[in-house]
Amino acid sequence: xxxxxxAITERYATVLRSLSEIAEAYYFQGSIDExxxxxxCAQTLLIDQEVQSEQRVKFLLRYGQFLIQYYFxxxxxxxxxxxxxxxxxxxxxxxxxEEALAMAYYLTGxxxxxxxxxxxxxxxxxxxxxxxxxxxxxxxxxxxxxxxxFLFYAGLTYDREKPLEEAKNYYxxxxxxAEQYGNxxxxxxxxxxxxxxxxxxxxxxxxxxxxxxxxxxxxxxGLPPALLLVSDIYIEQGDLIRGxxxxxxxxxxxxxxxxxxxxxHALITHGDIASRQGQIVExxxxxxxxxxxxxxxxMAYLLTIVNEKLAQLANEQ
Numbered sequence: 001x002x003x004x005x006x007a008i009t010e011r012y013a014t015v016l017r018s019l020s021e022i023a024e025a026y027y028f029q030g031s032i033d034e035x036x037x038x039x040x041c042a043q044t045l046l047i048d049q050e051v052q053s054e055q056r057v058k059f060l061l062r063y064g065q066f067l068i069q070y071y072f073x074x075x076x077x078x079x080x081x082x083x084x085x086x087x088x089x090x091x092x093x094x095x096x097x098e099e100a101l102a103m104a105y106y107l108t109g110x111x112x113x114x115x116x117x118x119x120x121x122x123x124x125x126x127x128x129x130x131x132x133x134x135x136x137x138x139x140x141x142x143x144x145x146x147x148x149x150f151l152f153y154a155g156l157t158y159d160r161e162k163p164l165e166e167a168k169n170y171y172x173x174x175x176x177x178a179e180q181y182g183n184x185x186x187x188x189x190x191x192x193x194x195x196x197x198x199x200x201x202x203x204x205x206x207x208x209x210x211x212x213x214x215x216x217x218x219x220x221x222g223l224p225p226a227l228l229l230v231s232d233i234y235i236e237q238g239d240l241i242r243g244x245x246x247x248x249x250x251x252x253x254x255x256x257x258x259x260x261x262x263x264x265h266a267l268i269t270h271g272d273i274a275s276r277q278g279q280i281v282e283x284x285x286x287x288x289x290x291x292x293x294x295x296x297x298x299m300a301y302l303l304t305i306v307n308e309k310l311a312q313l314a315n316e317q
Contacts, residue, residue, distance in 0.1 A: 009052060012045060012052075012055065013052070013055045015042075015045065016042055016045060016055055016058075016059050019038055019039075019041065019042035020039075020042065020059060020062045020063075022038050023035045023036075023038035023039045023042070023066065024062070024066070026038060027066060027069070027221060028217075028218065028219055028220065028221055029218075029220050029221065030220045030221040030253075030256070030257030030258075030259060031257070032069075032070060032073060032074075032221070032257070032258070032259070033258070035066060036066075036070060039063050039066055039067075042059065042063075043059075043063065046059065046060075053091060053094070053095055054095065054097070056091060057088055057091040057092055057095060057097065057100050058100070060084055060085075060087050060088035060091060061088045061092075061100060061103050061104065061107065063084055064081070064084045064085040064088050064104075064107045065107060067080060067081040067084055067085075068081055068085075068107060068110045068111060068114060071111075071114055071118075072114045072117075072118070072261070073259055073260070073261050073262075074260065074261070074297070075118055075297050075298050075299060078115070081111055082111055085104065085107045085108055085111055086108075088100070088103075088104045088107065089101070089104035089105070089107075089108060092104045098137050098140065098141050099137075099141055099143060101137060102133075102134045102137035102138050102141070102143065102146065102150070103134070103146065105130045105131075105133040105134035105137065106130070106131065106134040106146070106149065106150055106153070108130045109127045109128070109129075109130030109131040109134065109153060110127075110153065112124075112126050112127035112130065113127040113153065113156065113157060116160070117160070117301070118298075118299060118300070118301070119300060119301075120300040120301040120304065122160070122161065123161075124156075124157035124158075124160050124161055125157075127153075127157050128154055128157040128158075131150050131151075131153045131154040131157065132154060134146075134150040135147060135150040135151055135154065138150055144177050144180070144181050145177075145181045145182070145183050146183075147177055148173075148174045148175075148177035148178035148181065148183045148186040148187075148190070149174070149178075149183065149185070149186045149189075151170050151173050151174040151177065152170065152171065152174035152178075152186055152189055152190050152193075154170050155167045155168075155169075155170030155171045155174060155190075155193065156193070158170065159193065159196065164196075164197060167193075167196075167197070168194070168197040171190045171193050171194045171197065172190075172194070174186055174189075174190040175187060175190035175191065175194065178190060184213050184216070184217050185217070185219070187210075187213055188210045188213040188214050188217075188219075188222070188226070189210075191206040191207075191209055191210040191213075192206065192207065192210040192225075192226065192229060194206050195207050195210075195229060195233065203233060204230075204233050204237075207226070207229045207230045207233050208230060210226055210229070211223070211226040211227065211229075211230055214226050220253070220257070221257065221259070223250070223253055224250040224251075224253050224254045224257075224259060224262035224263075224265075224266065225250075225262055225265070227246045227247070227249050227250035227253070228246070228247065228250045228262070228265055228266060228269055230246045231243045231244075231245075231246035231247040231250065231269055232269065234246065235269070235272065235273060235276070240273055240276060240277060243269075243273055244270075244273050247266055247269045247270050247273060248270075250262065250265075250266045250269075251263065251266035251267070251270065254266055260293060260296075260297055261297065261299070263293065264290055264293045264294055264297065264299070264302060265302075267286045267287070267289050267290040267293065268286070268287070268290050268302075268305065268306060268309070270286045271283045271284075271285075271286030271287040271290065271309065272309075274286060275309075275313065280313060280316070283313060284310065284313055287306055287309050287310050287313070288310070290302075290306045291303060291306045291307060291310065294306055
């Protein structure tokens with residue numbers, strides 16, 4: 001017995017949803033290259049006319065979210081990222097789907113934010129405009145779960161431009177909503193970034209709790225930056241032994257998952273610890289490896305930081 005047109009459409013929706021879920025699971029586990037292959041495989045189905053516009057937009061939004069993080073982690077596929085997000089936004093506008101459009105604005109803001117971040121640019125106003133549009137729609141339709149994410153990213157744009165109170169206010173709003181509506185990812189991120197706006201034990205509490213939430217979520221991909229944040233705080237407190245412990249865990253996990261961006265951050269932190277311990281040769285080795293990796297990944301802002309650290313070591317000798 002042959003399938004009806006309606007049944008074929010349903011099968012396509014099921015396949016796209018299933019492949020998206022598999023790809024997202026790979027991403028959470030830190031297998032980003034495997035996730036990318038699944039997304040690419042699923043994308044080929046979009047050309048078939050049996051795929052409804054609503055399903056196409058839903059898929060593009062989820063794929064766009066992955067591509068944004070892939071771009072951030074690897075500095076690759078920027079053109080593809082922009083293309084997929086633009087298609088999602090256009091599709092949401094054509095459908096007049098406010099929920100999808102809010103997500104599309106949110107993703108567009110992220111593409112601009114990460115482009116600026118990786119390119120060491122300083123004007124985040126365009127990205128902020130999109131996050132504010134997403135926030136306005138989120139409030140209008142009552143999507144408070146995702147509103148916590150929109151507000152969090154708006155806060156990030158202020159943080160990059162250094163108006164500290166504005167950033168802190170956005171993070172606090174995001175945290176309150178995230179906790180109320182059960183958005184664990186946004187809770188973890190808001191806590192993580194509130195560490196820049198708190199001191200002492202409160203700062204350490206936010207960092208450790210953010211890490212704990214990621215562990216409970218089995219968000220392996222998100223563990224290295226959380227571990228490095230805890231490491232940084234212990235280093236600032238003068239506890240180099242604990243700082244090194246968390247740094248080495250982050251370095252090991254980043255290496256296992258092939259997450260070069262976090263490996264780069266871990267090398268920088270490891271170099272800082274060695275420098276504070278008076279191990280100048282070891283510090284220089286870590287910073288030199290970090291400089292090579294930053295150059296390979298074309299991460300200008302991190303390369304600048306590493307070169308400054310190498311210059312400082314040279315002046316101290």
